[in-house]
Amino acid sequence: MIEVEHITKRYGRVTAVDDVSFRVERGEILGFLGPNGAGKTTTMRILTGYMPPTDGRATVAGFDVFTNPVEAKRRTGYLPETPPLYPDMTVREYLDFVARIKGVPPKEQKDRVTAVMKRTRIDDVTDKHCAKLSKGYRQRVGLAQALIHNPEVLILDEPTAGLDPKQIIETRDLIRGLAGDHTIVLSTHILPEVAQTCQRVVIINKGRVVAVDTPEGLTARLQGAETLYVQIDAMGAQPAPVLEKIAGVTRVAASDHRAGADGFEVESARGRDIRREIARTVVNNGWGLLELRPMRMSLEEIFLQVTTEESAPQAAPPPEPAAPLQPETPEGVQ
Amino acid sequence: MNSVRNVLAIAGKELRSYFASPIAYVIIGLFALLFSRFFYAYLMVFVQRSSGMMGMQGGTNNINQEMIRYVLMNSAVIILFVMPMITMRTYAEEKRSGTIELLLTSPLTDLEIIIGKFVGAMGLYCAMLSVTVLYMAILFIYGNPEWRPVVAGYLGLLLLGGCFISVGLLISSLTKNQIVAGVITFAVFLMLWIINWSADQAGPTMRAVLNHLSIIDHFDDFSRGIIDTKHVVYYLSFITFGLFLTAKSVDSERWRG
Numbered sequence: 190m191i192e193v194e195h196i197t198k199r200y201g202r203v204t205a206v207d208d209v210s211f212r213v214e215r216g217e218i219l220g221f222l223g224p225n226g227a228g229k230t231t232t233m234r235i236l237t238g239y240m241p242p243t244d245g246r247a248t249v250a251g252f253d254v255f256t257n258p259v260e261a262k263r264r265t266g267y268l269p270e271t272p273p274l275y276p277d278m279t280v281r282e283y284l285d286f287v288a289r290i291k292g293v294p295p296k297e298q299k300d301r302v303t304a305v306m307k308r309t310r311i312d313d314v315t316d317k318h319c320a321k322l323s324k325g326y327r328q329r330v331g332l333a334q335a336l337i338h339n340p341e342v343l344i345l346d347e348p349t350a351g352l353d354p355k356q357i358i359e360t361r362d363l364i365r366g367l368a369g370d371h372t373i374v375l376s377t378h379i380l381p382e383v384a385q386t387c388q389r390v391v392i393i394n395k396g397r398v399v400a401v402d403t404p405e406g407l408t409a410r411l412q413g414a415e416t417l418y419v420q421i422d423a424m425g426a427q428p429a430p431v432l433e434k435i436a437g438v439t440r441v442a443a444s445d446h447r448a449g450a451d452g453f454e455v456e457s458a459r460g461r462d463i464r465r466e467i468a469r470t471v472v473n474n475g476w477g478l479l480e481l482r483p484m485r486m487s488l489e490e491i492f493l494q495v496t497t498e499e500s501a502p503q504a505a506p507p508p509e510p511a512a513p514l515q516p517e518t519p520e521g522v523q
Numbered sequence: 524m525n526s527v528r529n530v531l532a533i534a535g536k537e538l539r540s541y542f543a544s545p546i547a548y549v550i551i552g553l554f555a556l557l558f559s560r561f562f563y564a565y566l567m568v569f570v571q572r573s574s575g576m577m578g579m580q581g582g583t584n585n586i587n588q589e590m591i592r593y594v595l596m597n598s599a600v601i602i603l604f605v606m607p608m609i610t611m612r613t614y615a616e617e618k619r620s621g622t623i624e625l626l627l628t629s630p631l632t633d634l635e636i637i638i639g640k641f642v643g644a645m646g647l648y649c650a651m652l653s654v655t656v657l658y659m660a661i662l663f664i665y666g667n668p669e670w671r672p673v674v675a676g677y678l679g680l681l682l683l684g685g686c687f688i689s690v691g692l693l694i695s696s697l698t699k700n701q702i703v704a705g706v707i708t709f710a711v712f713l714m715l716w717i718i719n720w721s722a723d724q725a726g727p728t729m730r731a732v733l734n735h736l737s738i739i740d741h742f743d744d745f746s747r748g749i750i751d752t753k754h755v756v757y758y759l760s761f762i763t764f765g766l767f768l769t770a771k772s773v774d775s776e777r778w779r780g
Contacts, residue, residue: 200779234624237628238627238628239624239627239628239777240777240778241777241778259630259631259632260630262628262629262630262631263630265628267624267625267628269621269624269625269628270621271621273620273621273622273623273624273625274620274622275536275540275620275622276620277539277540277543277544278539278540278543282539286532286535286536287625287629289528289529289532290529290532290533290626290629290630290631291629291630292525292630334625
């Protein structure tokens with residue numbers, strides 16, 4: 190549905206997007222994740238035909254956004270970072286205007302506007318001026334605007350930015366509900382959002398794609414080793430050497446220490462579950478097993494790891510480098 | 524057909540935004556006030572002069588040449604002052620508020636957007652001029668001016684206004700700040716007006732060029748009631764060139780981001 194091939198965008202000497210490639214399949218929700226200034230907005234602006242790339246090619250629904258922009262735009266709905274509202278229009282006037290310029294047939298216009306207002310739950314503010322809307326409503330009117338011509342592709346730049354928690358949940362539900370009929374690309378710098386809404390994630394940093402995967406895949410891939418957290422009441426003994434002797438354990442590190450409760454991080458080779466062995470060892474030694482849980486890397490940590498790896502290659506190497514994460518080639522994405 | 528629909532959609536939106544904000548009312552009110560002052564002054568001069576002539580035998584008192592002409596010339600100057608207020612926000616405001624992203628990512632061509640904005644501004648300009656039609660009607664009710672020169676004069680005003688709007692659009696497309704756009708537009712209009720003031724000191728070729736460039740000079744014949752193709756071509760090519768440069772400016776903005 191969307192194909193991005195080796196897109197580069199330079200502003201003068203600054204390279205905002207550097208050789209970015211990815212694909213989005215029909216009906217999929219793709220999350221575009223990256224810190225502020227990573228090139229998310231620029232990439233989206235190129236996809237929507239707002240600006241041409243310096244180099245590379247992008248097609249939306251089979252139409253090149255640069256050589257055939259009108260056809261591509263007809264099939265794209267776009268919610269920019271700030272919803273593009275005209276303050277002196279009412280919500281209905283605004284949506285009528287957008288419907289007209291997006292090429293909605295005049296006969297269907299009224300029904301489309303009504304349907305979209307209902308879907309985005311803005312039908313209670315139809316006659317309010319856009320200038321008077323709260324942030325949450327502005328965002329939803331922006332979303333309604335993007336949906337008005339029932340586009341095949343939706344490009345949403347930080348759709349939940351500035352919303353309160355309840356609105357965020359509602360917006361996520363709405364976006365999830367749109368998948369299937371629409372192919373969606375959404376950008377965010379909020380990690381849980383990606384895990385909850387997207388089927389696939391592109392992590393971008395400093396204009397480059399650093400990873401493409403499912404949220405689960407990303408978590409698993411980054412975890413070169415399984416780490417367990419164990420808390421033991423060893424009754425004054427030293428449990429670390431004992432733990433190290435367990436088959437499959439590669440490393441034991443003391444993490445916290447309190448009277449009668451020592452915490453350890455126990456690493457094992459990947460795919461090897463050693464929880465039973467640990468429990469057995471602890472009990473056999475007559476100690477108290479207070480806690481035993483897997484330490485899964487959160488997306489937050491993955492994100493930090495991926496982006497710092499990329500940004501500071503010259504910095505002191507991490508003491509225990511995780512399995513290096515190769516940027517995926519476009520072939521690998523499919 | 525689709526293009527016409529798109530142009531009209533943009534033009535309608537422009538017009539609505541003029542009338543939804545105080546801008547349209549301020550501009551039309553200001554224009555009407557200044558116009559009525561000039562109208563009154565020239566009417567008084569004309570009345571005095573023609574009643575003085577009544578005593579003499581065979582004095583001609585052509586209201587078209589003696590009054591309407593000067594009123595139209597003065598309206599051209601008022602328009603020069605008022606027009607920057609109409610055009611300054613066209614692009615600058617869209618860029619500042621980010622709505623330009625909506626326009627540029629909609630299935631419209633740049634040209635449709637530009638012409639739509641041009642037509643919208645022309646619409647407001649026509650509304651402004653329609654106020655003056657009331658004054659002219661008074662002359663027709665109480666006097667007997669010829670209507671043809673008056674129509675020619677209005678055609679001239681429309682063309683002149685079109686030129687101002689095309690320049691105003693271009694300048695507005697170059698900046699995000701509508702005040703900057705307004706001030707520069709005003710300065711450019713003035714330059715275009717007074718460019719031939721130094722013509723008298725220049726050589727014959729230069730004098731012809733400078734006189735030809737002066738935007739108000741071409742209006743002189745219109746105000747007399749003469750439609751000269753030379754001037755019509757000048758104004759139309761001026762408008763086309765202005766809109767062409769606006770298209771280039773919007774496109775280059777795209778590339779620069």
